[in-house]
Structures are given as C-alpha cells and as structure tokens.
Amino acid sequence: MGQSAQYEQTIALPLEFSGVGLHSGAPVIMRLLPAPAGSGIVFRRTDLDNFEIAATGRNVAKVSYATSLMRQGVLISTTEHLLSALIGMGVDNVIVELDNLELPILDGSALPFVDAFRNGGIRTQRRRREVIRVLKPIEVREGDKFIGVYPGSGYNICYAIDFPAPIGKQDVCVDLAAETYGTTIAPARTFGYKADEQRLRDMGLIRGAGPENAIILGKHGPMNGSLRFADEYVRHKVLDLIGDLALAGRRIEGRVVAERAGHAMHTAMVSRLLKDRSAWELAWVNVGDAADEARMAPPMRGGSMREAAVLGL
Numbered sequence: 001m002g003q004s005a006q007y008e009q010t011i012a013l014p015l016e017f018s019g020v021g022l023h024s025g026a027p028v029i030m031r032l033l034p035a036p037a038g039s040g041i042v043f044r045r046t047d048l049d050n051f052e053i054a055a056t057g058r059n060v061a062k063v064s065y066a067t068s069l070m071r072q073g074v075l076i077s078t079t080e081h082l083l084s085a086l087i088g089m090g091v092d093n094v095i096v097e098l099d100n101l102e103l104p105i106l107d108g109s110a111l112p113f114v115d116a117f118r119n120g121g122i123r124t125q126r127r128r129r130e131v132i133r134v135l136k137p138i139e140v141r142e143g144d145k146f147i148g149v150y151p152g153s154g155y156n157i158c159y160a161i162d163f164p165a166p167i168g169k170q171d172v173c174v175d176l177a178a179e180t181y182g183t184t185i186a187p188a189r190t191f192g193y194k195a196d197e198q199r200l201r202d203m204g205l206i207r208g209a210g211p212e213n214a215i216i217l218g219k220h221g222p223m224n225g226s227l228r229f230a231d232e233y234v235r236h237k238v239l240d241l242i243g244d245l246a247l248a249g250r251r252i253e254g255r256v257v258a259e260r261a262g263h264a265m266h267t268a269m270v271s272r273l274l275k276d277r278s279a280w281e282l283a284w285v286n287v288g289d290a291a292d293e294a295r296m297a298p299p300m301r302g303g304s305m306r307e308a309a310v311l312g313l
C-alpha cells in the first residue's frame with residue numbers, strides 16, 4: 001500500500017528515533033505510536049505532562065527558518081521532515097511523542113523515517129481516506145517568491161529555486177501519485193552555506209548543525225562528501241513543501257507550483273487555502289475503479305463541519 005491508498009493507514013509498530021534538534025541542539029528521544037483511524041497526526045510532549053498539539057494549520061507558529069507548532073505557549077519545533085515522510089509514505093494516523101521541544105534532525109533528510117516505516121510496516125485501517133481536492137487556483141506572491149495550488153488529479157509538485165553560487169538555478173517536478181517519494185525526495189538533505197555558519201551560530205539558530213546532518217556548501221560545492229542527487233537542493237525544498245502543506249490536515253489532491261518559496265510562504269499557502277472554503281472540498285481519494293464512485297458520493301456535508309474544526313477553520 002502506498003500514499004495513494006484508498007484507506008487510511010498507520011504504522012504497524014512503535015518506532016523510536018533519537019538525536020539532536022537542528023536549531024536548538026537539544027537532545028531528544030522521539031517515539032512514533034500507531035493511532036486509531038481518524039485521529040490524524042498528533043504530537044505529544046512527554047516532558048510536559050503529555051501536552052498534545054495536533055499537526056494542523058491553526059497550530060502553526062510563525063518562524064521563518066523552520067516550521068513549528070505552538071499551542072498555549074508550548075512549542076514543537078522543526079516538524080517538516082517527519083510530516084513530509086508521513087504524507088509521502090501515506091501514514092495518516094500517528095502519535096508522535098517527544099521529550100524535548102524539537103524533532104531530531106537525524107541525517108538532515110526524511111530517509112531515516114521512510115526506512116523505519118518500511119522496516120516496521122504500514123497498516124491499513126478501516127476508514128476511507130479523504131484528501132483536500134483543490135477546486136480553484138490559489139496563489140500567494142511576495143516579491144519574486146511565489147506559490148500556487150491548482151486543480152489536478154494526483155499530487156504534483158513543481159519547484160524552482162535560484163540560490164547564490166554554487167547552487168544557482170534548479171527546478172524539478174514530481175508526481176507523488178507515482179509513489180516515488182521514498183526514492184526521489186526522502187533522501188534529499190537540508191543544506192547551508194559555510195559563509196553563513198558563524199552568523200547563524202551567533203544567533204543561536206543552528207546549535208545542532210554539523211557535517212553529519214546538513215550539506216555544507218563552500219564556494220565550489222559541498223564540503224562534506226558528495227551529493228545524493230545532482231539537484232539535491234531543490235529536491236529538499238520539495239521535501240519541506242510536502243511537510244509544510246501537510247499542515248492542511250490531509251494530503252492535497254492537485255498541482256502545486258513554487259518558485260523561490262520557503263517555510264513562511266508554504267505555511268501562508270496553507271492558511272490561504274483553508275480560509276477559502278470555495279477553493280477545495282474534502283473528497284475520497286480516487287484510485288482506479290474507485291474514481292467514479294468517489295465523484296458520485298463525496299463525504300456528507302454534515303461531516304464537513306466536523307472536518308472544518310479538525311482543519312482549524
């Protein structure tokens with residue numbers, strides 16, 4: 001079963017990860033637990049009396065360098081890589097226990113999560129999966145930064161970046177319905193410029209960063225080993241985008257185009273999309289023969305009110 005499965009999925013077994021947060025440098029143990037159908041992705045701070053924060057748009061905290069969730073002053077930081085892996089691999093329901101404020105950065109990609117899901121197994125549940133089907137275009141522009149979502153079948157993402165040398169211009173399009181996430185997107189690592197390192201360290205923004213969890217860029221290319229893909233940088237931006245758009249509460253069915261965007265633009269899109277109730281509908285996922293059935297029998301409107309609350313409207 002993959003991410004376009006007709007039914008919701010959870011992990012078959014509890015999974016544990018430990019490491020440090022990229023930004024805080026804080027040591028953390030993270031446990032992923034199977035969760036019942038319909039429960040979504042819920043974070044739990046075990047160091048704060050099991051305080052829970054759902055991964056939804058209404059709990060997004062405003063920061064520019066990573067995507068974080070906040071509720072009643074409690075923070076869960078740098079959620080995007082795990083959320084990306086969950087959406088990418090089709091895990092709908094999971095409890096994420098953390099004993100600190102930031103998720104572990106691991107190797108800077110989503111591959112350790114994907115490997116763990118593959119090894120531990122993914123279990124199908126007895127509930128039809130719903131997606132956010134885009135019905136009309138929504139666009140957010142800020143200077144030369146742009147992100148737009150458009151109607152379309154499957155989940156297609158095109159991303160273009162233009163970074164200072166040695167990255168330059170890169171663009172990539174991926175069709176996540178082709179279940180390529182695990183091999184084409186998940187392994188792409190986060191990156192940073194050596195020239196910025198001291199300034200960011202002085203600001204306390206990259207206390208956990210090191211050559212084991214980020215591509216460190218010198219004038220002519222990576223200073224710590226070779227790339228996993230020639231266009232690893234733009235692939236990582238796609239990884240981040242999938243994780244940030246996961247905060248819409250469901251996988252999106254549509255086409256996403258992003259140019260020079262970042263976490264702030266990604267989460268701004270989530271807010272814009274959720275607020276414009278005419279721009280989308282909750283619909284059952286279209287899979288082969290189920291396509292006609294899904295079009296003819298969308299989820300009841302009565303259900304939508306409750307879903308609206310889940311989505312943070």
Ligand SMILES: [Zn+2]
Nearest residue numbers: 080081190240
């Ligand atoms: Zn990232």
